[in-house]
Amino acid sequence: MIHSKWNFKKAVLVAGAIIGATALFSFATMFLWNWIVPDLFGLRSITFWQALGLLLLCRLLFGWKSHSHYSSHSHLMKERWSKMTPEERKKFSHKMHNFHSAHSEWNNSEEKQHDEPSTEQ
Secondary structure (H helix, E strand, O other): OOHHHHHHHHHHHHHHHHHHHHHHHHHHHHHHHHHHHHHHHHOOOOHHHHHHHHHHHHHHHOOOOOOOOHHHHHHHHOOOOHHHOOHHHHHHHHHHHHHHHHHHHHHHHHHHHHHOOOOOO
């Protein structure tokens, strides 16, 4: 009985947090819209419910993913790394180091200054 009571309290807290966060984001959207868009584009101000609808529309158009694109690639890379042999890891690390060294503007500009002989006569 105590366990089900705790689950109910937890569910109420989670639902309250979701409703609170949604209301907060809706008010923030409404505030920013009403502050910026009418002066900038000459459009009307919006209400709380229109801001909520705008947030929902953005979620429908751009997706519901809560994790970042980077974290999904990071997870895949960790999985690939764990399946590599020590030789493959060493070869991969060497290739990545060479790639980053070759594509780093700051490193390249420093190397060019130190490595290139002077052309002045």
